[in-house]
Amino acid sequence: MNAIVKHSEERLMKVLLAPVISEKATFVAEKNEQVVFLVAKDATKLEVKAAVELLFKVEVESVQVANRQGKQKRSRNGMGRRNHTRRAFVSLKPGQEINFTEEAK
Template identity: 75%
Template structure:
């Protein structure tokens, strides 16, 4: 796989209360990824960027919320979420300085 492409696959870590709970319970990390990203690309990108071993990847498409504006109804863009399961003993730390 092209290394430039792998650098563009992961957009941001998804940090929320639910994501933290999932990370603690299942040894998974949640990422916001490019909408056209595939599971093998996501796995390769995480292994390349964070130097960890990935066991599996699950993907979910999140629909954009419908919002009301003064011009009627509008819709936010949808996005893709990846649940990356790490092999036992592996860890990704997003907090700098620790």
């Protein structure tokens, strides 16, 4: 919990943007016991760890971060690009679990 002290709570509330709910994220969650979040582009691993521990009251074992390039798309106005995103793969300590349906209530 000492990672929470080093970062302001206001900043930590802005780090996690949304959980990623997709087929691939669900597969990763079941196989590797990880949770996938969409995070701010300038978020660090320590900030992600502190934010998850603060918001969900769980213990985080490790965090891996991946930058995803936005896909190029063609429309009648020419070529465009979707926004780049940053995802965090959060490994929880054994026995820890995040249930998004309960947190929303």
